[in-house]
Amino acid sequence: MNNQSIVLFLMGPTAIGKSKLSLQIKKIFPKVELLSVDSKLVYQGLDIGTDKPTSKDLQKYGYRLVNIVKPQIIYSAIDFYKDATKEIKNILKFGKIPLLVGGTMLYFKILLNGFASLPPSNPDIRNYIYTNICFKKKKRLFDILKKIDPVYSKKIHMNDVKRVLRAVEIFFVSGGQSRSQLIQSVHKKLPYKIFQFGLIPHDKSVLYTNIVQRFHHMLDSGLEEEVRALYKQQDLNISLPSINSIGYKQMWLYIQNKYSYQDMINHTIKSTVKLVKHQLTWLKKWTNITYIYDNQKYLLIKKIQNILKNNF
Template identity: 30%
Template sequence: MKSISKSLTSSKAFSHIIFLFGPTGVGKTELLLDLDPQRFSVINADSIQVYRHLDIGSAKASKEVQDAITHHLIDVKDPWEQFSVGDFITYADEACEKIHREGKIPVISGGTAYYFKHFLYGLSEAPPSDESIRAQVSAEIEAKGNEWAYTRLGEVDPISAQRIHPSDMYRVSRALEVYEASGKPLSSFSLPTAARNGMQPLVIGLVRDSALLRSRLSLRIKMMFDDGLEDEIRSLLRMGAESSWPGLQGIGYKEFFQAMEHGEWSRSIIADQIERNSRFYAKRQMTFFKSFSEVLWMDPADKESILTEIEQYCCS
């Protein structure tokens, strides 16, 4: 199968942007390798791959893949630093401008669903982060624990509590911060309904048979351990890693720290936990992605059809 290689003028390319999303393990990276690197560049939309030193557990694109096609928004933060959806929009906007100046088309690819949604529509009208309130909320969570924080969120903002996973303490903390700052739940602030900047992206969602996806996830986790995931964790510990670091909230990392908190380090138990959490996460991703309108749902095995859709969109 030939990759797409027809050139476009910069003015034509500037009006185009492609979203390529799907659940963890569905096969996004393999598909990116069929795009012509002279015509496309990738913007990472995975909330853990933005962090340095988190390579294996985040299934970050390998050096060979990054050499084959340019990737943006990988390794832009240290794992102890926060990276918000607002940061993603800022970084992604800058990357899009750079890619368009090069006469290429940006392909935003990843599995962090709310990155796509907010990049398309913008942020809600919720009050901006307040450093003093954030510190207050953070201190309370540290004193009372993550379970208390999620329970508290369920009391003041049950809608957000349903949307946010209990382990996603960045978003739990942000929702509590909004409530403390405004007296209103985060879910009460509406999102814009019109796309930013008149954006009209081609939105491709990748989907596989559920049994096949489970099999791929199982194989992927085995490969992560074979590739040295435990050594990566030990390297992070030598750096002084703490379970509270934002980058370590992702699946593939948090399971190790949870195990250590219980005085355990069993490869089989941790691997089972990663696989279980990955399956649940994939289901949540699909639920969120299905809320998008005008998505072309396609099987990543049908690369010819996907590339045809991309070609038709780029030439429209």
């Protein structure tokens, strides 16, 4: 086996310390190249609320797929698949080893399994479309479908609101691709030998404490000022995935006087804990993965060392 067949995955929930660990790995193993698997780190200007590595670290360690699109863009799972597979090929081409790091489990899944299916449902976006764009009028909803997906609109009745709404939602979630286009698009899984590691908490209460402390650190570091700067941009709104992300959504609502300051804090922490539970549920069901407790990170260093020793 040669280095062109090796890819490393490092998954884990929010606030468990994946980014710091990945930088440590990069220092120890120079052949490793870091690639972010995070649906929010792709956005420019979303720095504090995403706990993004510093500009200095990004430049020093070459983290890929960070700061690649403006927050006005809807960056889809399909966009990630195309960007990630391209970056992986480039890394391997130069004799390096891709280390994919992040907590967006859907992104890892499509790299492992490939996909010809549609993106998962997003209740928030679906509700926003129906309530604020179509004003709960099924004819208006169907007219939108006819414009964005004329092929599918001929196969479905206007009164089938559930399916019509899902088709319109797909257009928004996928970044402007219709249901008909996606059905025809088949993406293959990665053709490499993949070593998967999951960073999990040795004590969930410690992780939840870290979540609270981390968010208060974000507030102290200027999260409100960062979101206010985004709020001033007229082409940004809370329906966009960038602004609708945890921390930014709640601060946006605070700026709009829809939340008190304390409500903003409480809702952000609650949403983050909910996200972590969701991420851990994904990890529990994962296959072909080696779990590493967050208080035994040195074991991951040893395992990577063994992988390199046995394959190079």
